[in-house]
Amino acid sequence: MSRVRLLVGTRKGAFILEADGTRKRWSVRGPHFAGWQIFHLKGSPAEPDRLWAAQYADWYGQMIQRSDDGGRSWEPVGNAFAYAGEVGAHQSHDGTPRPWKFRRVWHLEPAPDDPQVVYAGAEDAALFRSTDGGRTWSEFPALRRCWGEAWQPGAGGLCLHTILLDPADPRWIRVAISAAGVFGTDDAGETWRPMNRGLVSAYLPDPQAEVGHCVHRLAMHPSRPEVLFMQKHWDVMRSDDGGKNWHEISGNLPSDFGFPIEVHAHEPETLYVVPIKADTERFPPEGKLRVYRSRSGGGEWEPLARGLPQEHCYVNVLRDAMAVDRLDPCGVYFGTTGGQLYASADGGETWQALLRDLPAVLSVEAQALP
Amino acid sequence: MIRVVLPAPLRELARVEGEIRLEVEAPVTQRAVLDALEARFPPLRGAIRDPGTGERRALVRFFACGKDLSHEPPDSSLPEAVASGEEPLVVVGAIAGGGLPAP
Numbered sequence: 001m002s003r004v005r006l007l008v009g010t011r012k013g014a015f016i017l018e019a020d021g022t023r024k025r026w027s028v029r030g031p032h033f034a035g036w037q038i039f040h041l042k043g044s045p046a047e048p049d050r051l052w053a054a055q056y057a058d059w060y061g062q063m064i065q066r067s068d069d070g071g072r073s074w075e076p077v078g079n080a081f082a083y084a085g086e087v088g089a090h091q092s093h094d095g096t097p098r099p100w101k102f103r104r105v106w107h108l109e110p111a112p113d114d115p116q117v118v119y120a121g122a123e124d125a126a127l128f129r130s131t132d133g134g135r136t137w138s139e140f141p142a143l144r145r146c147w148g149e150a151w152q153p154g155a156g157g158l159c160l161h162t163i164l165l166d167p168a169d170p171r172w173i174r175v176a177i178s179a180a181g182v183f184g185t186d187d188a189g190e191t192w193r194p195m196n197r198g199l200v201s202a203y204l205p206d207p208q209a210e211v212g213h214c215v216h217r218l219a220m221h222p223s224r225p226e227v228l229f230m231q232k233h234w235d236v237m238r239s240d241d242g243g244k245n246w247h248e249i250s251g252n253l254p255s256d257f258g259f260p261i262e263v264h265a266h267e268p269e270t271l272y273v274v275p276i277k278a279d280t281e282r283f284p285p286e287g288k289l290r291v292y293r294s295r296s297g298g299g300e301w302e303p304l305a306r307g308l309p310q311e312h313c314y315v316n317v318l319r320d321a322m323a324v325d326r327l328d329p330c331g332v333y334f335g336t337t338g339g340q341l342y343a344s345a346d347g348g349e350t351w352q353a354l355l356r357d358l359p360a361v362l363s364v365e366a367q368a369l370p
Numbered sequence: 371m372i373r374v375v376l377p378a379p380l381r382e383l384a385r386v387e388g389e390i391r392l393e394v395e396a397p398v399t400q401r402a403v404l405d406a407l408e409a410r411f412p413p414l415r416g417a418i419r420d421p422g423t424g425e426r427r428a429l430v431r432f433f434a435c436g437k438d439l440s441h442e443p444p445d446s447s448l449p450e451a452v453a454s455g456e457e458p459l460v461v462v463g464a465i466a467g468g469g470l471p472a473p
Contacts, residue, residue: 063383
């Protein structure tokens, strides 16, 4: 691997950065889709120049864009996301029934081995898949039958925001929904079950309820799908059995609230989070932007602050706005709601701002290229 | 020949500049014009009307001949001046660039 490409989605367009393996000098292209919210961009692991983008505007709805040349040109593909079968209702914020309605796509997850296959996480929460390069989309309706009538949106909406795929087993999928929790299938989406045992959420009438937990993000190392990590709306959690049981690993973090969580590309027990003061502030504790790293799979955390602002910093880092590359040493990247894009080419030891004045960053992905 | 004016974001999406001219068979209705528009510019599918229900998006309106046609039934005839190409059908996006709460 000799090059890195960063895919950055913002509230007003997409940006694509590239650098060689030293990751010192970056070219910047964009904004693509200027003025539109780009919730997420991601490249196909099977064909890295095939990129997907979720493009949205409150006025004009959801578009899905595909590039086959690394983001130089884009083509709109299918954007008809229809819920399958009886639509039914989830709960509104006040607990009254609210019929499922498609609003937008939060996350696109290309299949590891087939460039024609891509999954989409939607609001209102549902999982869709295209097997024809994005032309058509089909829902996994059994997911919504898994306690769906009890799902309730977080303030950001009832969004399916995380999709984990096992490169070795296409039947295995884990998804996370705010504010419903984690759900899993081991039979390619035919049946699903809630996977929230061990989560404790004080804001719920039953803190250990089967569903209702505000999971902010899941992460796993692709070689080890049985070990999952979670940043919850309070609490950083770990599962060693593919999501069946969870235990807390917040340890000495200054705040166990946050949005993103990532796993080092080559060290499956090395994790990254960005603690945020909650519940109403949603900015870094003490105005100091610090990534925290655990090299022991959680529990013990160290701050990584060299190159990051250590005074008067009141930005947030959203759930999809952190990524690692697969170079050695591992690169770590994140974007902020203040429009800064930070990069570390040494596993988080030191940071530099690649860009300082983007629109609010919604998502960051990193691709290692030959 | 029917004339259609799109807001800038949709012109960009459709990759067109200026006014669009479409052949639409009579009767010239809102639905017939939008069907022809989406057939010629597939990226516009879903951007003006919900792709599932076909309903006009909440922040999009239709105007022609100085009148708001947004709430006219989609199968009622458009004004003769639009059908003859004398006046354009104008698709308007609500003013605001800074973002809105999701509808």
